[in-house]
Every structure is written in structure tokens, then in C-alpha cells.
Amino acid sequence: MAEVKLFGSSGSPFSRRIEVALKLKGVEYEFIEEDIYNKKSPLLLKYNPVHKKVPVLLHNGKPICESLVILEYIDETWEGPSILPKDPYERAMARFWVKFLDEKCFPAMWQACWSIGEEQEKAKEEATEFLKILEGTLSGKKFFGGDSIGMVDIGANFIAYWFMLPQELAGFEVLTKEKFPKLNEWKNEYLNCSIIKENPPLKDKLTALFRARFQAVGAAK
Secondary structure, three states, rough: OOEEEEEEOOHHHHHHHHHHHHHHOOOEEEEEOOEOOOOOOOHHHHHHHOOOOOOEEEEEOOOEOOHHHHHHHHHHHHOOOOOOOOOHHHHHHHHHHHHHHHHHHHHHHHHHHHHHHHHHHHHHHHHHHHHHHHHHOOOOOOEHHHHHOHHHHOOHHHHHHHHHHHHHHHHOOOOOOOOOOHHHOOOOOOOOOHHHHOOOOOHHHHHHHHHHHHHHHHHHH
């Protein structure tokens, strides 16, 4: 039995965070695909009875839930490149910005993708304002934490991929090079980083998922 197992979904940016962190640390793991939309497995419900969602990291039989909690656990458990900065102030700032991503950016950006009409326009405006704030944190830096991928970059993976893809499919523009040159430079650096480039998300699967969702949204109009 593998020492490390990851219950996740290949279409989830939150599961992807954990895969990136494990690969960054050089940790071998078994990935267990969960059907989060139709039928969650008994093991997932057993290991995450509170939220009943992915990702769940199982290490030596002990489950750890919630992607940001898992990222810190991985950083503290295994040797290798640091995910969080060593400096206490920088660590606090990384936690602040990744929380900002999850609580502000992600909901607005997701709403911009899947809502319609006035609700979508409002979400696009909110997403734009939040992205402006992020843009300002990248001044003079390759990644959010400096010269190498860290906690905030891993947390922002949905900007680089999960937001850009539906934006292309739906034909609307929010995260453009003209409006956000630094974020687009960051996106390119992130996607071309060896650990990401060698293990890209499954674009065909994500495209199929997003197209199906767009059709469902269109049918509900």
C-alpha cells in the first residue's frame, strides 16, 4: 500500500494544488480519482465527513483535508523546495494572499464564467478589481514569492488555467495582456515552469467539462 494517497479530481484546481506540491517535493503518491459530481466514494466520505469534498491527502493512513491545510502539511513533512517562506513576516503575507485568492478572487472569477446577464457583468467587474490588486503585488517579481514557485503561485493555479480556458471558450475578456501585463507574464512563467510543464492539467477533459457546463448554462437562459 502506498504511503501517500491523494483523493482528488483531475478537473479540480484544488486537487491540482496538492499534486504540484507533492511533485515539487519529489513525493511519490497514488492518485485516486473521485467522481465529485455524480457519486463520491465511501472512502472520501469516510476521510472527509465534514466537507465531503476533495482534495484529501492520506499519509500513513491519516487523512488531511482542505487544500491550503494540506499544502502546509506537505511543506512541514517533506524535505525539498520550500512552499512557504522561512521568514515569519513573509509566511504571514503568503497566507494572507492565498486566503485573498480563495475568498475573493476565485468566487468572483468563477461567477464571471458561469453566470449570465447583469449578474455576470457584476462578477466581471468584481473579478477585475481583485485582479488589479493582485497585479500590484507582482511588481519586479517573477513569481508572487520571488524567483521560485511558492504557496501563492500554487494557490493561484486557477487563474493560469481554470479561468483562462473558459474565458477563451466563452469569448469574453477579463484577464487580458493589455489590462494585466504582469499577471499574464506570471501566468506564462508559471505554465512554463518545469514542474508544471511536465505535468499539465488534462486540457481535453477540462474543455469537455467546461463546454458541457456552458451548454447547461445556455439551456437555463
